[in-house]
Amino acid sequence: MSPKPTGHVRGNDLILTRVFHASMDDVWASVTKSENTAPWFGGWEGDAGPGKIVRLQLVHEKGQPWVNVMIDECEAPHRLVVTMKDEYGDWRIELTLTQADDKTELRFVQRLSDRKLAGDVGPGWEYYLDMLVASREGKALPSFDDYYPSQKAHYLEGG
Secondary structure (H helix, E strand, O other): OOOOOOOEEEOOEEEEEEEEOOOHHHHHHHHHOHHHHOOOOOOEEOOOOOOOEEEEEOOOOOOOOEEEEEEEEEEOOOEEEEEEEEOOEEEEEEEEEEEEOOEEEEEEEEEOOOHHHHHHHHHHHHHHHHHHHHHHHOOOOOOHHHOOOOOHHHHHOOO
C-alpha cells in the first residue's frame, strides 16, 4: 500500500482534511468519545471540557504512553482545540467540522514551532487520519511504515 499524502503546509500550519459520508454529530463522536478514539488514536480518561485536562493513551506509539491533553476550546460539534506536550515539544491541534448535504469535512490544523518539522509530523497525521477513516468504515488499519519515510519529502516541500 502506498497512500498518497493529502496535506500541505501554509506558513507554519500543517493542514489536512478528510471527508466523511456522515453527519457532523457522527464524525464529532468519532473524534471526541473515548470509546471511539481508542481504536484509531487512543482512549482517554477524565472530566472533559474547556479549560480541563484529560489523560490520553497513545496506543499506536512506542510504549503506549499516557499524555496530558489540555482542552483549550470545545464548541460541539464544530470545533475542538487541544494542546499536548511530550518530549518532542508542544502540540496545538485544531479540528474543525463543517457539513454540506450528507458529507462532513474534518479540517485538521497543527501549528508547528518550526516548518521543518512537517517532514516528520505530516506523515504521522496522514496515518492517524487514515486510521480514523478505516476505523469508521470497519476496515483493516493501515501500517505506519506505508507513510513514513515515504511521505516525508512531500511535506518538506510544503505539500
